[in-house]
Amino acid sequence: MIAIPAVCLCVSLVLLLTIIILYKLWWNPRHIQSMMQSQGIKGPSYNFFHENTKEIIKIKNQTSSNAPMDFSDHDIFSRVQPHLYSWMKSYGNNVLVWNGTQPEVVVTEPELIKEILVNRNGAYPKTKREGFLKKLVGDGIVAAEGNKWLKLRKLANHAFHGDCLKDMVPAMIASVGTMLEKWRHYEGKEIEVCGDFKILSSQVISRTAFGSSYVEGIKIFDMLEKMAGLILRNAHKMKFLGLVRTKDETEADKIEQILHESIMGIVRKRRDEVMTGRADSFGSDFLGSLLKAHHEGDEKNQISADEIIDECKTFYFAGQLTTYSLLSWSMLFLAIHTDWQEKARNEVLELFGRDNPNSEGIARLKTVNMIIYETLRLYSPVILITRRTQGKVKLGKFKFPANVDLAIPPLALHRNPDIWGQDAHLFKPERFAEGLAKATKGNPTAFIAFGFGPRTCVGLNFASYEGKIALSMILQRYKFTLSPNYVHSPFAALTVQPRHGVQILLQPL
Numbered sequence: 472m473i474a475i476p477a478v479c480l481c482v483s484l485v486l487l488l489t490i491i492i493l494y495k496l497w498w499n500p501r502h503i504q505s506m507m508q509s510q511g512i513k514g515p516s517y518n519f520f521h522e523n524t525k526e527i528i529k530i531k532n533q534t535s536s537n538a539p540m541d542f543s544d545h546d547i548f549s550r551v552q553p554h555l556y557s558w559m560k561s562y563g564n565n566v567l568v569w570n571g572t573q574p575e576v577v578v579t580e581p582e583l584i585k586e587i588l589v590n591r592n593g594a595y596p597k598t599k600r601e602g603f604l605k606k607l608v609g610d611g612i613v614a615a616e617g618n619k620w621l622k623l624r625k626l627a628n629h630a631f632h633g634d635c636l637k638d639m640v641p642a643m644i645a646s647v648g649t650m651l652e653k654w655r656h657y658e659g660k661e662i663e664v665c666g667d668f669k670i671l672s673s674q675v676i677s678r679t680a681f682g683s684s685y686v687e688g689i690k691i692f693d694m695l696e697k698m699a700g701l702i703l704r705n706a707h708k709m710k711f712l713g714l715v716r717t718k719d720e721t722e723a724d725k726i727e728q729i730l731h732e733s734i735m736g737i738v739r740k741r742r743d744e745v746m747t748g749r750a751d752s753f754g755s756d757f758l759g760s761l762l763k764a765h766h767e768g769d770e771k772n773q774i775s776a777d778e779i780i781d782e783c784k785t786f787y788f789a790g791q792l793t794t795y796s797l798l799s800w801s802m803l804f805l806a807i808h809t810d811w812q813e814k815a816r817n818e819v820l821e822l823f824g825r826d827n828p829n830s831e832g833i834a835r836l837k838t839v840n841m842i843i844y845e846t847l848r849l850y851s852p853v854i855l856i857t858r859r860t861q862g863k864v865k866l867g868k869f870k871f872p873a874n875v876d877l878a879i880p881p882l883a884l885h886r887n888p889d890i891w892g893q894d895a896h897l898f899k900p901e902r903f904a905e906g907l908a909k910a911t912k913g914n915p916t917a918f919i920a921f922g923f924g925p926r927t928c929v930g931l932n933f934a935s936y937e938g939k940i941a942l943s944m945i946l947q948r949y950k951f952t953l954s955p956n957y958v959h960s961p962f963a964a965l966t967v968q969p970r971h972g973v974q975i976l977l978q979p980l
């Protein structure tokens with residue numbers, strides 16, 4: 472007698488589960504696809520089993536993205552993101568893509584991008600980070616929203632702007648000096664510079680933000696690189712509903728644990744200095760302000776121990792990988808375009824002579840600044856800026872449902888011939904001679920290497936100082952040309968990097 476209702480319950484549950492699965496895997500994606508199509512947004516069709524992974528791999532294989540390119544060719548969008556390039560060619564400026572059952576619209580129209588990144592009324596929050604990426608940057612400033620973001624952004628703004636930034640100049644100069652000591656052994660010879668720039672950018676962020684040496688941070692950088700490798704390796708793997716735990720996921724857990732312990736070591740050291748009376752404050756650098764905020768009496772401004780860890784991970788990572796990419800590509804351009812190298816050197820020698828750079832002079836470096844901006848336009852280190860729709864939104868003429876991911880590829884915008892001209896693929900720093908607003912012809916989102924709107928890169932001035940100091944000090948000492956051993960093969964490993972390094976021939980002045 473009791474068995475019949477139990478069977479009924481089981482059947483109802485199975486039926487309900489089947490309906491939910493059918494809705495999620497079949498009806499909803501089909502519904503969104505036809506809704507987008509009716510508005511003119513098309514893309515590779517939804518396939519539950521393959522996501523769009525199979526197609527991405529096919530396109531990447533067809534474009535032989537590992538093969539060397541002509542080094543005067545800087546139209547790297549089709550090389551670094553061949554699937555987006557190919558889809559934009561087939562489907563237009565806005566493309567619907569599927570990451571499993573998650574719809575994503577690739578947006579490349581400046582006006583729409585402005586609306587998304589300005590994020591009025593919080594309509595376009597950050598994309599939810601999951602899996603490996605979440606382990607890399609946690610729930611810190613990059614992912615946070617609302618009051619939590621405001622609190623973290625205030626701390627970071629203070630630590631990386633104004634007088635705090637000026638105070639970092641000596642540490643940046645000392646780090647470049649250490650690198651250039653090594654370069655003395657390569658005078659008159661070939662040197663590969665990317666490896667050194669990686670160490671330099673690690674050293675600069677370690678010293679300026681965390682008051683520690685590169686050696687102390689080496690384990691952290693090592694683990695961050697391993698995690699980045701896992702992200703890359705798993706970027707186009709199918710997830711089988713996440714039911715099977717992979718070897719990489721287990722490894723990521725271990726890396727996360729080591730990262731946590733290593734960062735805690737640096738945090739504890741600083742805290743203990745104050746607790747034992749060896750220091751009278753937590754210090755004025757970024758780590759110091761994080762610790763101060765942790766011990767803050769006012770709960771509203773307080774940050775938790777986990778938030779400290781996430782912020783440290785984020786800044787170690789963001790501070791290293793982006794400026795390393797910028798410096799590597801800037802050196803390539805200067806080595807190829809020796810006329811610009813000469814112009815930049817004249818400017819540097821006029822401003823500083825043989826002395827170390829200072830903050831007043833750094834602000835007046837016009838040619839070096841133009842070279843940096845043109846490098847960032849052609850080789851934007853960050854290749855995707857992502858957001859999602861919070862609720863139903865009207866974006867330009869389009870209507871989107873809630874929870875659609877939006878992906879903005881800076882490289883696509885930076886090669887737009889309507890703004891940058893038919894020679895958009897050429898290195899022409901003179902585009903920036905009259906500033907960014909003139910260069911972008913009044914379209915502020917035509918150049919988004921540092922993002923746009925309230926979430927614009929908080930390390931923009933820091934990266935710019937570091938880049939200008941490093942290039943100035945190199946130009947003060949050396950003339951250089953590109954080595955015949957250089958192989959041009961840009962690739963995306965979270966940021967755009969030279970696959971085989973950058974080899975230059977170094978001549979002392």
Ligand code: HEM
Pocket residue numbers: 612613614624627631785786789790791793794797847851852853856857919920921922923925926927928929930931933934
């Ligand atoms: C050439 C160097 C750099 C480039 C091209 C770059 C690029 C970017 C971009 C495009 C964004 C916006 C992402 C978005 O809107 O979703 C961003 C945000 C951010 N960047 Fe950078 N970045 C650079 C250097 C740095 C440095 C040196 C640091 C740290 C010292 C840093 C820390 C951050 C942080 C924390 C955010 C998140 C800001 C927020 O969400 O409020 N970046 N960066």
